[in-house]
Amino acid sequence: MVDVARDEFSDWPTSLSASSAAALPLTALTAWEALFERLGLSIEGEPTDRTLLIVGAAGGVGSISIQLARLVPGLTVIATASRPQSRAWCERLGAHGVVDHFADMADQIATLGFRAPDLILLLNDPDRHYPALAEMLAPQGTICSIVPFDRPPDMNLLMRKSAGFVWEFMFTRPMFHTPDMEAQGRILNRIASLVGNGRLISTEAANLGPINAANLRDAHARLEQGRTIGKLVLAGFELTPSTTPRMEPT
Structure with a gap:
């Protein structure tokens, strides 16, 4: 809001x-940092064959995350949504596939013909979703969450896959006065440019x-x-x- x-x-x-x-600004900064700084994706460069799962994709951050992820050459973008309206919204924004996060996500992804996600952007209810996400994540994959757990998660679930877990909090730079604080201004300029040339919508x-x-x-x-x-x-x-x-x- x-x-x-x-x-x-x-x-x-x-x-x-x-x-x-x-x-756009708050959600776009969060999505940009999560996708391009925490998960290591890039709009420029060679196409990737990786798959990204966005959990809770119909919300504010998810809506811009789908669009930004679709700018990554070769990336397969799978969104989660639980209602017909939110499913249609994610499809409109460009998701290659949409699954219900209240059902068996791994089974739905396989049924759609997609492979296990290499990258997962977790945008809501981590206590509910994390165990299933850790199980379906591809080996050497990464989960990025923007919301805290209410209970300590079992990070050992990621060990045998040599997988990673990272956080995204867009206020980190201003809160701690990091040396790269001005990077967020550059990100917003990129977002404005992408909107201006029609590659992103509000x-x-x-x-x-x-x-x-x-x-x-x-x-x-x-x-x-x-x-x-x-x-x-x-x-x-x-x-x-x-x-x-x-x-x-x-």
């Missing part, structure tokens, strides 16, 4: 409205109107259900006259 203030965005692509542009799925108490409650209620598609946007503030009596000076 993001707020939009037009004067804060001077370099957005002219093809996007303020709200559509504002839906992940805005619903504009809930101006920021006010009712719309905030609506937005949070939708997020708490864990079934939102894309990114929710609140655009601008709604100012209402104060009901507090004015105190006249004496």
Whole structure:
């Protein structure tokens, strides 16, 4: 959920409205760092024959992750979604295949004719999904998660495959003032360029109107259900006259 203030965005692509542009930065930074810095993929260079599984692909980060992953030459992109609406959304964004993360993912992937994923981007409910993902991950593969576990995971599940587990948290650079903090500015410039030339679209799925108490409650209620598609946007503030009596000076 993001707020939009037009004067804060001077370099957005002219093809996007303020709200559509504002839906991108946080999710795009997370997806870019996860795919290209943590999992080692690249838009440039030789085609790869690897397979990527994105778990929880219909949300904000997943929606931009599908698009960015499809820019990697040769990469097979499999998304997970549990409802017809979210499945259609992932297909529209370019996923080669979509499976239900509440069913046997490995069996569904095999049925679709895809091989075991070499890379997995875990975007929600790691406590539920991690054991199955560790089992289906290809040898020497890597899992990247953007959400914490509620319970300590069994990392030994990855040992016999010489597999890796990495984290992505887009606030790491600013929180720790890392020497490469400016890299996020360059990433956003790349995202803006890709949007401007039509290779990416905004992940805005619903504009809930101006920021006010009712719309905030609506937005949070939708997020708490864990079934939102894309990114929710609140655009601008709604100012209402104060009901507090004015105190006249004496």
